[in-house]
Amino acid sequence: MTPHDSASPTATVRLDHTAVYASDRYLSAEFIAAILGLEVGKPFGPFLPVDLGNGVTLDYYEKRDEPIQSQHYAFIVPEDRFDAVIDRLETVGVTYYADPAHTEPGRVNGLFGGRGAYFADPDGHNMEVMTRPYVRP
Template sequence: MGHVPELPVTSVHLNHTAILAGDRQLSAEFLAAILGLEVGAPFGPFLPLDLGNGVTLDYYELRDEPIQSQHYAFLVPDEQFDDMIARLEALGVTYYADPSHTEPGQINRLFGGRGAYFDDPDGHNMEIMTRPYARP
């Protein structure tokens, strides 16, 4: 196998990803409400949610098929975290300090920040965190 040249880390960025949903409108609006964002106009079979950092979540509707739970983590501004928790509470959505959902109604304080996990309408395990994970 030949030598593969190394690319600078900054040359690759996630642009968009599809999130499977039983009802794309319901799921996109749910996450938009929690994060304080707006759902975009439909784009073909997708309903986009622009995260504002060049990444779009494209909700794609699957009817009559089971949806495999995925994990999506969002780095959010610390000053908006409390508002997001308040919106979860207002919607009656239980949040957890841990990804296994064993610590209901609590947040974590990993890496000097704050974080919480919650399920979206399709059972995707969503995470909001104010500090990125420290990596070795």
């Protein structure tokens, strides 16, 4: 077995897609696509995809009869596109915060030498945009 063989224990593992529960998959997918400057794809079975452009897709799945449990989704955006994301949040009247607990409204953080902000999507998912990934030991 070689290191690049998909059956190899040392082969690279990467996220392909994740389901995002929403009370209205169209509203939620359009929201995040608009904020991030992306497009919503064509429905795929019960899913409405938003391709993030790095091989990962958010597949919005509608759950109307159950409460949606808030999840956290973090997105790396290029430094030169960060201000546009913040502008789009302000344009649609969504408050952004410097912290994940949403106690510092209208501010961005400077973590890890970059910039970041948190905001809620229509179902209360805690979304994060940042220009630098977290530094891990």
